Amino acid sequence: MQIATTIAEVRTQVKAWRREGLTVGLVPTMGYLHAGHASLVDRAAADCDRVVVSVFVNPTQFAPGEDLEAYPRDFTHDCAVLEKHGCDLVFHPSVEEMYPPDASAYVELLSEMPKQLCGKTRPTHFRGVCTVVAKLFHIVTPDKAFFGQKDAQQLAIIRRMVRDLSYDIEVVGCPIVREADGLAMSSRNTYLSPQERKAALVLSQAVRLGQDMYAKGETDAEIVLHAMRAHIAAEPLAKIDYVCAVDNETMMPVLALCEGTLVAMAVYIGKTRLIDNFITGA
Amino acid sequence: MQIATTIAEVRTQVKAWRREGLTVGLVPTMGYLHAGHASLVDRAAADCDRVVVSVFVNPTQFAPGEDLEAYPRDFTHDCAVLEKHGCDLVFHPSVEEMYPPDASAYVELLSEMPKQLCGKTRPTHFRGVCTVVAKLFHIVTPDKAFFGQKDAQQLAIIRRMVRDLSYDIEVVGCPIVREADGLAMSSRNTYLSPQERKAALVLSQAVRLGQDMYAKGETDAEIVLHAMRAHIAAEPLAKIDYVCAVDNETMMPVLALCEGTLVAMAVYIGKTRLIDNFITGA
Numbered sequence: 001m002q003i004a005t006t007i008a009e010v011r012t013q014v015k016a017w018r019r020e021g022l023t024v025g026l027v028p029t030m031g032y033l034h035a036g037h038a039s040l041v042d043r044a045a046a047d048c049d050r051v052v053v054s055v056f057v058n059p060t061q062f063a064p065g066e067d068l069e070a071y072p073r074d075f076t077h078d079c080a081v082l083e084k085h086g087c088d089l090v091f092h093p094s095v096e097e098m099y100p101p102d103a104s105a106y107v108e109l110l111s112e113m114p115k116q117l118c119g120k121t122r123p124t125h126f127r128g129v130c131t132v133v134a135k136l137f138h139i140v141t142p143d144k145a146f147f148g149q150k151d152a153q154q155l156a157i158i159r160r161m162v163r164d165l166s167y168d169i170e171v172v173g174c175p176i177v178r179e180a181d182g183l184a185m186s187s188r189n190t191y192l193s194p195q196e197r198k199a200a201l202v203l204s205q206a207v208r209l210g211q212d213m214y215a216k217g218e219t220d221a222e223i224v225l226h227a228m229r230a231h232i233a234a235e236p237l238a239k240i241d242y243v244c245a246v247d248n249e250t251m252m253p254v255l256a257l258c259e260g261t262l263v264a265m266a267v268y269i270g271k272t273r274l275i276d277n278f279i280t281g282a
Numbered sequence: 283m284q285i286a287t288t289i290a291e292v293r294t295q296v297k298a299w300r301r302e303g304l305t306v307g308l309v310p311t312m313g314y315l316h317a318g319h320a321s322l323v324d325r326a327a328a329d330c331d332r333v334v335v336s337v338f339v340n341p342t343q344f345a346p347g348e349d350l351e352a353y354p355r356d357f358t359h360d361c362a363v364l365e366k367h368g369c370d371l372v373f374h375p376s377v378e379e380m381y382p383p384d385a386s387a388y389v390e391l392l393s394e395m396p397k398q399l400c401g402k403t404r405p406t407h408f409r410g411v412c413t414v415v416a417k418l419f420h421i422v423t424p425d426k427a428f429f430g431q432k433d434a435q436q437l438a439i440i441r442r443m444v445r446d447l448s449y450d451i452e453v454v455g456c457p458i459v460r461e462a463d464g465l466a467m468s469s470r471n472t473y474l475s476p477q478e479r480k481a482a483l484v485l486s487q488a489v490r491l492g493q494d495m496y497a498k499g500e501t502d503a504e505i506v507l508h509a510m511r512a513h514i515a516a517e518p519l520a521k522i523d524y525v526c527a528v529d530n531e532t533m534m535p536v537l538a539l540c541e542g543t544l545v546a547m548a549v550y551i552g553k554t555r556l557i558d559n560f561i562t563g564a
Contacts, residue, residue: 007448098448104393105412105446111386130387135448141423164387166289166380166417 001082002089007139010052010091014140022049026142028133031055032072033081036177036185040146043174045086052140053082054091056098060106061128072190091140098135107134107165109157116251117153117264118275121241126157133158137167144170148177150184152262152277153251160249176276178204184276191272199237200269203276206231206243210263214280219257221245232267241266241273248279283364284371289421292334292373296422304331308424310415313337314354315363318459318467322428325456327368334422335364336373338380342388343410354472373422380417389416389447391439398533399435399526399546400557408439415440419449426452430459432466434544434559435533442531458558460486466558473554481519482551485558488513488525492545496562501539503527514549523548523555530561 004010014024025048027040033055044051055078062068075092082090107130108114114126137145147155155173162171177185182204183197192200206228213224229243245254248262257263257280264277286292296306307330309322315337326333337360344350357374364372389412390396396408419427429437437455444453459467464486465479474482488510495506511525527536530544539545539562546559 011450100446102393103446104391104395105389105443106392107387107389107416107447109386110388111384113386131447134389138448138450141450161387163382164385165389165413166420168293168420168423 001079001087003079004089004091005093006097007093010089010139013089014052017050018141023143024048024140025051026136026140026145027051027053027087028136028145028147029053029055029078030057030071030187031078032074032187032190033078034177034185034187034189036148036150038081038085039177040148040174041082041085041087043172044144044146047144047172048142050088051086052089052091052142053087054093054136054140056091056093056132058098058128058132059095060099060131061125063122063124066122067188067191070191072187091136098132106131107161109160109164113160113251114153114157116246116253117242117244118266119153121266126154129154130157130161134161134165137169142169144172146172146174149173149279150176150186150275150277152248152264152279156249156251156262182208184274186274188272188274192269196237196270196272199235200272200274202232202235202238203265203267203274206265207263207276207278211278211280214257221253221255221257221261224257224263228263228265232265237269239268241268243267283361283369285361286371286373287375288379289375292371292421295371296334299332300423305425306330306422307333308418308422308427309333309335309369310418310427310429311335311337311360312339312353312469313360314356314469314472315360316459316467316469316471318430318432320363320367321459322430322456323364323367323369325454326426326428329426329428329454330424332370333368334371334373334424335369336375336418336422338373338375338414340380340410340414341377342381342413343407345404345406348404349470349473352473354469373418380414388413389443391442391446395442395533396435396439398528398535399524400548401435403523403548408436411436412439412443416443416447419451424451426454428454428456431455431561432458432468432557432559434530434546434561438531438533438544464490466556468556470554470556474551478519478552478554481517482554482556484514484517484520484551485547485549485556488547489545489558489560493560493562496539503535503537503539503543506539506545510545510547514547519551521550523550525549 025044108127243265245263259281261280266275307326390409525547527545541563543562548557
């Protein structure tokens with residue numbers, strides 16, 4: 001497994017693969033890899049001849065006051081995970097390699113889509129995500145790119161960016177991976193104290209509650225969301241950011257649940273903001 | 283020479299060329315081609331194995347009230363010009379092919395650069411330019427892209443976009459091509475009445491005046507700009523939008539001219555807005 005810290009190294013390797021007629025998959029990550037990331041790498045290795053994984057804590061998707069500095073990092077462990085799961089090239093650039101001091105070009109959706117859900121409290125987040133993913137697309141020129149369904153709004157926005165900007169890249173969404181007790185895997189779970197770790201189960205419990213209600217025939221979004229919110233609110237350490245039902249392509253709120261509706265939530269457990277979601281019928 | 287109206291056709295042809303190991307040059311145009319465009323195609327044909335020219339009047343770079351509908355079009359003539367100058371593939375998409383009805387992804391520079399010069403009166407123009415050029419980059423995946431120095435701010439912005447978004451594309455700027463009497467070639471020259479056509483010479487005359495003053499040692503920007511403005515203002519049909527001296531990389535105003543300073547102007551001749559410029563010492 002090759003480790004590249006410069007854009008030039010990545011280009012050289014990808015071009016060599018292209019000359020051999022090999023396909024390339026990209027898994028963009030911020031590192032501190034867990035089983036959710038590993039499942040993306042597995043899928044990329046199954047779908048593509050070669051797999052590039054980027055490990056880069058992208059500053060442009062953090063707002064001032066968010067956890068950019070605190071975000072957990074362990075590149076040695078990341079490399080061990082990636083080697084085991086069939087990654088061929090790790091791209092681990094510095095901030096300086098990715099962003100010149102006067103960098104000013106951005107990619108963003110000028111629609112309501114990035115303003116919904118997480119966008120309400122993180123108004124510049126998805127602009128940073130789109131910009132860094134666009135850069136990674138230009139550096140790696142993958143045939144396919146792999147993203148987790150846990151970040152459902154990110155996945156929908158990247159799909160839209162790829163369509164609207166005419167990228168010749170297939171975006172593959174991969175299922176949420178959960179701990180044995182249901183908690184969705186997240187690098188931010190490391191922030192949780194033992195007590196908060198237990199409290200964090202209200203998210204996946206609310207997911208299961210909503211899934212069950214829909215399975216039993218409840219399609220009124222407010223009734224389902226109200227039950228989910230009530231379950232979360234009963235946990236003293238939990239503070240709801242949002243629990244919403246939206247169209248999974250546009251991220252716009254819906255009143256009635258139907259097959260494929262995205263039900264998504266963001267909840268603070270202590271100071272840690274966690275997200276989880278499900279797609280009805282999936 | 284192949285004519286493609288769909289993105290899929292372009293991709294198929296470019297991929298076939300890539301398999302043969304051929305390099306590809308892109309010349310983005312809005313059609314109604316003149317000798318300036320032809321010089322870009324000539325340069326692309328000299329530099330690259332295959333040349334793609336896009337002919338697309340891009341709606342996202344026009345604001346309401348600008349000349350989107352009036353913009354001159356003559357695709358039959360364009361094809362004759364392109365055939366003669368060694369274009370291999372013309373990409374002539376419909377607006378619908380380029381922009382889905384709910385397209386919302388944009389590329390832009392969030393700096394002062396696109397707000398200077400033409401950006402003062404056309405605040406959304408360069409966002410439209412960056413977006414369509416990014417799309418053309420993703421569709422054609424050229425090795426090199428060719429732009430005219432006449433649109434100096436556009437060229438500088440595209441260079442910055444390519445740098446900041448890590449495109450593996452060389453941007454080649456090509457000299458202004460002028461009519462025998464000095465008028466810079468522009469598709470918009472067709473708007474001019476015979477009387478306006480004569481009046482339009484004040485732009486290239488002002489360029490020569492500025493060049494001469496700099497050649498004779500005048501480096502005070504205000505003195506040079508004042509003389510240029512006075513020359514233009516003496517023409518009753520001319521109305522100055524701007525005459526400015528700026529750093530050619532950042533587009534920020536400079537007080538002293540030095541080698542490589544961009545001196546640029548936009549002037550209304552009647553209702554037609556024309557631009558011209560020179561680079562000191564070039």
